Amino acid sequence: MNALVFAALLVPAGLPGAATAQPGSGQSLPVLAQYTAPPQRAPPAPPPPTPSVAPPAAPTQAPNAQAPGTPTPNAPPPNARQAPASRSARQPAAQNPDDVPEVPPPFQANVSDPLLTPAPPAPQQLQSWNEALTLLRQRSTDLQAALGQIEVAAGTWRIALANLLPSVGGELSAQYNILNPNIPAVGGGVGGGVGGGVSGAEGFTPTQLLGIGVLTANVPVVDLANLYALGSAKESRRTASLSLAETRRQLTRGLAQALVSVSSNERLAEVNRVNLRTALERLALAQRRYELGAGTRLDVVRVEQDAQSARRNVVTGDENLRQAREALGLALGTPSPVGIKPGLDLNTFLEGANAACRTLESLENRPDIAAARSRQVVAERAIGEVKRQYAPTLDITSTTTGLTVNPGFAQVPIWNVGASLVLPFWDGGAREGLLRQARGQLEQARADVTNRERNIAVEVTQAKRAVQVTRATRELADRERKLAEENDRLTRRSFEVGTGTSLELVQSAGALRQAELELVLRDFQFRQALVDAFLSEAACDW
Incomplete structure (x- = not known):
C-alpha cells in the first residue's frame, strides 16, 4: 500500500489535517478551507480532539512494494503535514492586545420636537x-x-x-370814589400829597376815574x-x-x-x-x-x-x-x-x-x-x-408815581429816592433752625463721602480680583464640560453595545447638561467682570 491508500483510509476517520490531494499539488486542505474566524469579541472555541487510529496489519508485499505508512520519495510523512494543520485550526490569527474590539456603528436616531425650533x-x-x-x-x-x-x-x-442785581417793577391801577365822585379817589399817602396842594399849585386836578402808575426800583448794596x-x-x-x-x-x-x-x-x-x-x-x-x-x-x-x-x-x-x-x-x-x-x-x-x-x-x-x-x-x-x-442788608430804592389829571392826560407829581437798612434783630428762631438743619446735612454729606470712598475702594479691588477668579473658573468649567462630554460619549456608546445601564446613561447626560450650563454661566460672569473692572475706574463723557 502506498501513501495515497493510507491517506484514503484516514479521511473517513475524520482526522484533522488529512490531505485529499497529492502532495505538492497546491490545493487547500478541507479543514482550513472551511475554517472561519470567530467574532473578535468572543474567544474561539477549541478544536475537537484528534481521534486515535489503529494502524492496519502489514500485508505480505512484493520485494519492490513499500510498507504501509512508508512515505514515497517525493512526499513528506503524513504526521509532518498533520501537525501544522492542527495548530492552524486551534490558534486564531495573532492580535495586538492594545487593539479595541470592533463594535457596531453608533446608533443614529432621527428625532423631532417643537421645542427644537430656535x-x-x-x-x-x-x-x-x-x-x-x-x-x-x-x-x-x-x-x-x-x-x-x-x-x-x-x-x-x-x-x-x-x-x-437791581430789580425794577411797575404797577398800574384805576380807582373811583363811589360816595363822592367829585373828590378824586386817591388812596394812601398819595392822596394827601396830590389831592390838595398839588392840584392848586400845578393847576390840575385828578380825574374822577383816577388812574395811578407806580414804578419802583431796588438796588442791593450790601x-x-x-x-x-x-x-x-x-x-x-x-x-x-x-x-x-x-x-x-x-x-x-x-x-x-x-x-x-x-x-x-x-x-x-x-x-x-x-x-x-x-x-x-x-x-x-x-x-x-x-x-x-x-x-x-x-x-x-x-x-x-x-x-x-x-x-x-x-x-x-x-x-x-x-x-x-x-x-x-x-x-x-x-x-x-x-x-x-x-x-x-x-x-x-x-x-x-x-x-x-x-x-x-x-x-x-x-x-x-x-x-x-x-x-x-x-x-x-x-x-x-x-x-x-x-x-444787616443795605438797599437803595426809588419810587415814581403818575396820575391821570384833568385837563390833560397824566402828571408825575412824585419821584422818591432813598436807602433802606434792614437790621434783623429777631425772627423767632427761624435762622437757628436753618443753622441746625445745615449742620445736620453737613454731617450726612461727610458720612456719605467716607462710606462711598470705603465701598469704592473695596469695589475696585473685588472687581479686579473677580476678573482673575472668573477667568479661572471659566477654564475649569471648560475642562469639566470636556470631561463630561467624553464621559457621556463613552457611556452612550456602552449603552448602545449593551454593556452600560440606563442609570449610567441618565447620570452622564445630566452631568453633561449641567456642565454645559455651568460653562455658559461662567463665561457670562467673566464677561461681566471685565465690564465691571473697566468701568470701576473709568468715566464716560459721551
Missing part, C-alpha cells in the same frame, strides 16, 4: 455700539432726569444771582447772605454735572451688562436645544433597545425623565432670554424687547464701550466720589449762608 428673534436688533448709544441718549429716563437736575441747579444759580448763596449755587451746578457723569457711567455699565446678558442667554438657549436633541436621541436609543428585547421598560422611563428635564430647561431658558431682551430694551428706553443681530460678536460691543469711556488716573476723580465731595462742599457753604443772614 427661539424667535427680537423685534428690534442692535448692530453696533453707536446705535445702542444713540438710543440711550434719546430715550433714557435716567439721563433725562440727570439733565433736568443740571437745569435745576442752573436755575438755582440764576436765582441767587438775581438777588444781587447782602452778604445772597452773595454767599451765589457761590453755593455755583458749587451745586458742579455737583449736578458730576452726577450727570456718574449717570452716564452707570448707564454704560448697565447697557454693557444687558448686552452680555442677552448674548449669554442666547447661547444658553442654543445649548438647551442641543441638550434636548441629545436627550431625545438617547430616548430613541432606549426605545429601540426595548423593542429589540435588549432593554427594559425601566430604561425607557429613566431616559424619558431626562428628556423631560431637558424640555423644562428649554422652556425656562427661552423665558430668561425674553426677560434679558426686555431688560436691554428698558436700558435703551423702549418697552419692546431688543436683541443682538445674529452673527455679531459681543466683543465689538464691548470695544465700543471701552472707546466711549476713559480710564481715570486716580480713583478720587471717579464721578460719584467727586459728586459726593461736591455735595459736602455745598453743605458746608449752607452753614455759612445761614450765618450771614444775621448781618
